[in-house]
Amino acid sequence: MKFSDRIQKVDRRIIYVILLIAVVLPLVFRLGFKTYTTTPVENLYRHIDAIAGKDDMAILMDFTHDPGVLPELYPMDLAILRHCFERNIKVFTISFLPQGAAIIQMALSEVKEDYPNIEANVDYCNFGFKPWSTKLPIMLGMGDDIAEAVETNSEGLKLENLPIMQNMKNYDNIQVVVEISGSSMGQFWVIYARAKFGVDVAVGLTAVMAADVYPYLQSGQFVGSLGGLKGAAEYEQLVDIFAMNGLEFSKKKARDMEWVEAQYEELPELAQLYKYNKARIGMDAQAIVHVLIIFFIILGNIGYFLDRRAQKKSM
């Protein structure tokens, strides 16, 4: 078999093994590649951070995703919750999928174990699972009265009696709705909540969906977005270098890699936990695999052109 044929007919199982090695090695021996933050992620961070310490403002996180997309979205869930708990930002959580309710519980309990002073129904409130068919009445109803539209939290307690709700009425008290999903659910929030009530909407999406949101970012209908594992890694970094060090966000500083590196050296132990670095460690493997895939594409094309040249010569 000729060289050009051989490189075009490599057994797929060999490619799988090479890919596996390319993923495993960077995870075990950390490479520590730099993370460069981008505008959509910075905008979301700044938007959420703007209500730090305010009792009458909160963010609403919609966890309408299932375990199939956890590797990409769960680091986002943890990073945003950690940002909120670190900076004393009130959080509401909701899911219109049954599986999402379990993910909310998992994420809240995982972050809460590092923030023992954070109290349920005081600093955050989990609305829990609400059936898909109630999505529209809830989205529209929250524009008038959140407590009336959602009615109860995940434990079945009436919202109107909870301490966190004392200064919260409707979307005027919601800084941003952050839709974290592997679907176009974010557009529902834009169509029903933003178009009618003007509430700001942002999204955390699987990478497959990420390219679709750019028109909405350009028009300002999404105030920010996190695209896949890369977006999660960027948000993790912003939480580390600003929130964990008690600093206000600055775009100039976030882009100054020397300053960023210096901040990493002064991080508390909490920020160094594996669970809060998962996306950045994953991005090391991602970078190696991307280089490998580019190499395979180039190799395949070399084989194709060699083959074509040989065919032309033989004609």
Next chain:
Amino acid sequence: MTETIGIWIAAFLTLCMFSFLYKDNPFYKFAEHLFVGVSMGYYIPYTYYNAFIPYAYNPLFLKKEYILIIPFIIGFLYWFRFSSKFSWVSRYPIAFGMGMVGMGVPMSMHATVLVQMRSMMLPLDNINIILIFVGTISILLYFFFSKAHEGVYGKFTSVGIWFMMVGFGASFGYTVMARISLLIGRIQFLLGDWLGLIK
């Protein structure tokens, strides 16, 4: 102890799924069928206790909110799908659902058409806006088939193809990233939670 057992089961099932990469086999089939069964088994009782009980049974039978009988009956009509003779009855709740979709049309027009068009109509004072303008116009004209794509017009519409190719490339790149992220997630689980090699 319970957590450890759970991790071992999850690791075994992950390896069963990965075994398909070599070739189809009984371990893969077992894990695949188990996944479907567990998903449905989880979904049905969860929906029953979190949707049917609080939104239908409790208000209707405990709080005596009899107005709910109307949506209850409309929803019940869906069950006629299982009868070949009376399946036409199930079209009524579907029609009701379509009416609900209609409610969203004006807001959808506003958010997905009008606001997006407005963001196109900006002064061409920076390179990004110019690129968006040229890209949108050339792609729209490419899909205008009442005029032959020839001459200067044809060349301009071929610019639209280039813009679309860049878009497809970006989507493909993101798709590769998404798929590799899923693999990374599973490997992180196997190496970290199961084998304890990464902490």
